Amino acid sequence: MDKRFNDLNTYLRKNFGCRVQKISVDAGLSCPNRDGTVSTGGCIYCNARGSGTGDHARGLSVTEQLIRGKQALSKRYKAKKFIAYFQSFSNTYAPIDRLGQLYGEALSLEDMVGISVGTRPDCVNEPVLQLLEDYAKNYSVWIEYGLQSASDKTLALINRGHDVRCFRNAVEATRNRGIKICAHVILGLPGETRSDMLHTAEFIADAGIDGLKLHLLYVIRGTKLESLYQSGTYRCLEQQEYSELVCDFLERIPPQIVIQRLTGDPHREELLAPLWSLQKTETLSIILDTLAKRDSWQGKYSHHAGQFCKAVLQ
Numbered sequence: 001m002d003k004r005f006n007d008l009n010t011y012l013r014k015n016f017g018c019r020v021q022k023i024s025v026d027a028g029l030s031c032p033n034r035d036g037t038v039s040t041g042g043c044i045y046c047n048a049r050g051s052g053t054g055d056h057a058r059g060l061s062v063t064e065q066l067i068r069g070k071q072a073l074s075k076r077y078k079a080k081k082f083i084a085y086f087q088s089f090s091n092t093y094a095p096i097d098r099l100g101q102l103y104g105e106a107l108s109l110e111d112m113v114g115i116s117v118g119t120r121p122d123c124v125n126e127p128v129l130q131l132l133e134d135y136a137k138n139y140s141v142w143i144e145y146g147l148q149s150a151s152d153k154t155l156a157l158i159n160r161g162h163d164v165r166c167f168r169n170a171v172e173a174t175r176n177r178g179i180k181i182c183a184h185v186i187l188g189l190p191g192e193t194r195s196d197m198l199h200t201a202e203f204i205a206d207a208g209i210d211g212l213k214l215h216l217l218y219v220i221r222g223t224k225l226e227s228l229y230q231s232g233t234y235r236c237l238e239q240q241e242y243s244e245l246v247c248d249f250l251e252r253i254p255p256q257i258v259i260q261r262l263t264g265d266p267h268r269e270e271l272l273a274p275l276w277s278l279q280k281t282e283t284l285s286i287i288l289d290t291l292a293k294r295d296s297w298q299g300k301y302s303h304h305a306g307q308f309c310k311a312v313l314q
Helices: 008-016 062-077 096-107 124-136 152-157 166-172 196-204 226-228 239-251 280-294 309-311
Strands: 020-025 083-084 112-119 140-148 180-187 211-216 258-261 271-273
Touching: 008 258, 020 062, 062 083, 096 112, 096 124, 112 166, 112 309, 124 140, 124 166, 140 152, 140 211, 140 280, 166 180, 166 271, 180 196, 180 239, 211 239, 239 280, 271 280
Parallel strands: 020 083, 083 112, 112 140, 140 180, 180 211, 211 258
Antiparallel strands: none
16 A cells, blocks of 8 residues: 555645645744643643744734745745644634634635644634634634643643543534644653553544644753753653654554644754654654555554545555
8 A cells, every 4th residue: 555644735635636835823822821821831841932933923924924934835845725824822812803813814815725723622612613613614724632642641740731521522612613623642741651642542533533743742942841851750752663653653543534744843943852853854754664564554453444444545
């Protein structure tokens, strides 16, 4: 089988008939796990930039960020259409009028076919979901919920500020609105074994979602995780070890779920460890090679797959 997993680029090309690229947007929003609503410390792996670009702090508007992104991605990938990815912090965590202004500004630009909104499962309510449902009538709309782990013990350890039930409730509230749901999962969280991570895979398989992003836990300077790493309390995954875990995970994920990411993109200047996480192309190659050596693919061990597996992956 040549096609080993249901990748995002292929999915977008099938839906839009051309190359579609996501453009990261920093809208300058906050997070209840930082502003005191839930906590002031944030998750142990997150720094003050919130995994974003920092463009808002540099004074760039949503429009300016998207125009710049369109120019770069058109040149690099020959992309014809674009999706605005609201990435930094929690992008449903603002008054509804403010959210409508941000999303509307992004969608007003030429060649924008949709938005993808990164957020927490404890940061959605009926007005937010109704707003996104309205946009979904005319655009491709994704909401990306950070789950990270299906273990409440792990979520408490990483100071996530919500439990697994919160994620489940958010997914249930989002379904049947025309909004696509993507879940974020981190592999290599403190204290988690392979068995724990595969439990998360089985949970995701049954969660009723449409997309999945897998991330490596890497150590960023200025985070609580840095202290654990420096003290020897936390050990980073090795490249081959991570790649094997990704394959284990994919084998349990139904083939209709769109795999949007297989590893993260750390900022070089912030990264402490592991340094191999900067070698994204090499890591992706190892993952594909491992699947090939196993004669394996996404959904191979999923009870959801059935005959649908080959139809999706061919």
